[in-house]
Amino acid sequence: MNSFTEENYLKSIYMLSQQGKNITTNAIANYLNTKASSVTDMLKKLSAKKTIHYKKYQGVSLTKSGSETALKIIRKHRLWETFLVEKLNFKWDEVHDIAEQLEHIISPELTNRLEKFLDNPKFDPHGDPIPDKNGNISQQKNIAIADLNKNESGKIVGVKDSSASFLQYLENEHLVLGSKVKVLDKFDFDNSVLVNVNNKSKLTISNHVSSNLFVNKAVR
Amino acid sequence: MNSFTEENYLKSIYMLSQQGKNITTNAIANYLNTKASSVTDMLKKLSAKKTIHYKKYQGVSLTKSGSETALKIIRKHRLWETFLVEKLNFKWDEVHDIAEQLEHIISPELTNRLEKFLDNPKFDPHGDPIPDKNGNISQQKNIAIADLNKNESGKIVGVKDSSASFLQYLENEHLVLGSKVKVLDKFDFDNSVLVNVNNKSKLTISNHVSSNLFVNKAVR
DNA sequence: AAATATTTTTCGGCTTATCTAAAAATTATA
DNA sequence: TATAATTTTTAGATAAGCCGAAAAATATTT
Incomplete structure (x- = not known):
């Protein structure tokens, strides 16, 4: 215990x-x-x-055992976040602190029933994958923002070009590790992309930026 | 805190x-x-x-303050029990331990949204009243089982005739403090009543018994 | 490689909540 | 009303988790 x-x-x-x-x-x-x-x-x-x-x-x-425990907690955290957003109409950025508490509730039966009640979601409201009851977690490959289609979203997991000035720019625009990015529009003429960052700010990013920023694609 | x-x-x-x-x-x-x-x-x-x-x-x-705190916890406990039974299909006697954990989650907003999600229930699955957000709790007067109508239910809160043999009988039939009793049928010819005890056992009780056993009527 | 800076660990101490055993207060009994 | 029984409190310990300061190990500079 x-x-x-x-x-x-x-x-x-x-x-x-x-x-x-x-x-x-x-x-x-x-x-x-x-x-x-x-x-x-x-x-x-x-x-x-x-x-x-x-x-x-x-x-x-x-260890194996530690990892299993961690995944169980993450599973509960993400299921509860989904519940709070989908059923109780919280905004996706309001639920973290509550889920931090709910993730410690001990009852495998509760967790499994909650999952079913929510229709077996695969991703939480932040786009993070929800581990299944066996601890399997979908590890979708990281793709460049440039490769996302319109209306798809993902979470930033890495950067290729890591020059100081580039990182500085990313920082300024909140394009940091963990940020959620949704592609609102793609422009053919210069391959720039209009994105929504963290459901808050909108901005247009160049092809250079979108090709060097990698996200975990959130598939629903 | x-x-x-x-x-x-x-x-x-x-x-x-x-x-x-x-x-x-x-x-x-x-x-x-x-x-x-x-x-x-x-x-x-x-x-x-x-x-x-x-x-x-x-x-x-x-004290006033202590009572307010207690009522907030009881409110959460009973709302969560209602959630577990109504939404996740737990049996009413399976939910107590889980609710003991959930009652400590701190977020007034969560509690109030949960209440609304459950359609503002006034009683939990055990028939206990749910305090409202101001700590008001419906204190219905205790009535004899004999005075319940068909299909009404209540929770045993007291006994009038408390002879040893009577209490022994009640004990045997699980007609104890806190048990939930639902009136399934009432018989005119001898004023006996068919009841369901704790959603488990059915039994017929005489008018003597039903007149001496007091319940908190659960009004939905 | 020696000196310096940084990171990590150890040590002693603090708080919360728990317990056992003994002492004090209260209640029941003869 | 003394005495006995019970209940409640006190005193001293223990375990979990946290901290600051000092010591030890590692990393970085010169």
């Missing part, structure tokens, strides 16, 4: 590992808004429970 | 006060499956936070 806190650490480690980086104590502390010393304490505990691989000073990774 | 634990104590005190008894340390310990010394510790804490009235050795009662 894992405490809420343990669950949050496992989930954080999973999330950080998705971003490709190697997972350091500081990265976790930063992600969880806590102190490095607290993280070290917990890493020892999780290691003792065999949910993570941990060697002092060497960073961490999830 | 109250911890889960504090919320559980406040709810327990509210529940026990509903049963008329005066609320002792041991009663709370027994209700919460914990030790008297733990209860004393918490009573001091709650008293310091002015959610209960507490004098050493003299038992406790809720």
